[in-house]
Amino acid sequence: MPANTALVFSFNKDFGPALMNSLGSVFLTSALDTFNIHIFYDIRDEPEVWFDRILCLCDRFTFPRDRIRFHPVELGYFENRLPQLSISSLSYARFYIPELLSEDTVIYLDADTLVLKDLCELARLCPNDAPLAAVLDSFNPTHEYDGYTYKGQPASTTENYFNSGVMVINRKRCAEINLFKAFERVLPDLVLGSFNDQTYLNVIFKGNWMRLPDEWNVQSPPRHPAARRCDFSKMALLHYVTKEKPWKCAHYDVPNLLWHTLALQLNVAEDIPGIKAVHGKLTTCRRHFRFMERIGLLRAFPRFARSLLKAKPNKKVYRRYMEDVRKNLPWMDQWLANCRLKPVREAWRLDR
Ligand SMILES: [Mn+2]
Incomplete structure (x- = not known):
């Protein structure tokens, strides 16, 4: 069977243990016959010490080493354009997905996640007509909660807003958009609110994404009211936000x-x-x-x-x-x- 689905993580040294645990949860739960795994990392970060550990984890679960690839990513591009960038620029690595990968379906996961159900089920939810699918953000269900302004206007109070920690991407549809050009176009008119790359993605894909069932990105501890709405027996992916x-x-x-x-x-x-x-x-x-x-x-x-x-x-x-x-x-x-x-x-x- 050809490996036509990509699973992508981006990580740096700080997120090494997180990536190992998240990847381990994927190996434990998912049939990965049709998957390649791609790890993006900051070219300046030298997280090589983790590569061996990650490869050993692949061996432990008999995932073939030739189906996992490490991609150094140039993030200076974003840092030069975003002087106010306070968080790690690593999260911008996902802008490289359409140009670095060739699989039709791409699942992007933050490293601060645990996968509790088979990712094949998630891959099946890849949209045909939209470039990406994601889960509604528990804390910011519409654009206005983000707090950005675009072209001098406050963000929409009605338009849905997604959490970008879990995304299922139709790579061909996404490549048509040219994320870098879209970013350049949005950049001069966007004044950021509480978020960063997630804001850009939401502005770029506004009204052009498919909503996934909430259980594929449960974004907070279960004691939080938003997460308590999720039925645990159905929970498919935990995301350690904050x-x-x-x-x-x-x-x-x-x-x-x-x-x-x-x-x-x-x-x-x-x-x-x-x-x-x-x-x-x-x-x-x-x-x-x-x-x-x-x-x-x-x-x-x-x-x-x-x-x-x-x-x-x-x-x-x-x-x-x-x-x-x-x-x-x-x-x-x-x-x-x-x-x-x-x-x-x-x-x-x-x-x-
Ligand atoms: Mn996250």
Whole structure:
């Protein structure tokens, strides 16, 4: 069978562990007979130390090494044009997709994702009539939430706005647009709001993209109202949005427990500096929960409980938080078992 689908990640040294875990989740869940894998990286970044690890991961899951390719990408182009670029320019690597790849269907994934279902199902959702398909942004469902202005006008209050961390691209349709020319055209008239490359993509593809089912990009911890609308049994892809990434700081919640459980068993965790402290925080947090629950302190000292959770919302949030973990342990264990992995470790569980 010809490999006519591309799976693309872009990464730098900071996102090395994230990429390993995300790629591992792809190998565990997806039949990749028709896939090539492409890794874009910043030409100045020298993340070569990760290449060997990535290739070893391919070997472990018997993915042929000749179907994974590393592409150095020149990002100076964007940095020269975007003096206000404060985040990594790496996310602009996705503008190179139409010219660097030749497959008909391209799945782009941020490295801060975990794939929970077979990517073949996602590839099948590739649009025929639109250049790309994506999931509505949970926090910014329409353009106005982004806060940009274009040609002096505020952004649309009705037009849907997508999260660009997961995209299914019809490469031929996308190539017709010429992303670089479109970027140049939009550039002088666009004053950015809260985002960056995601804003450009949304302006360029405004009204010209297909909406994917929400479960293909669940964008926040399940305790967030937006994500709580998602049925976990249907959840197909988790996206660790916000700056608080699991490999850097611990939050005792469902997505973090899953990320760390996977990282341990894929041997990704051992390469992360400071990971022991992160694991320790999860263990401590769980121990405090159990202790407080047993002696009823959660009821008596809700403020203390909230400070442990590093969360500011309403009084009931800590209960919901624990209920979420408890409720979701069975499906996490089931998913891990389907992947022939061990369940969430004892020290992090609330159900025993
Ligand atoms: Mn992301």
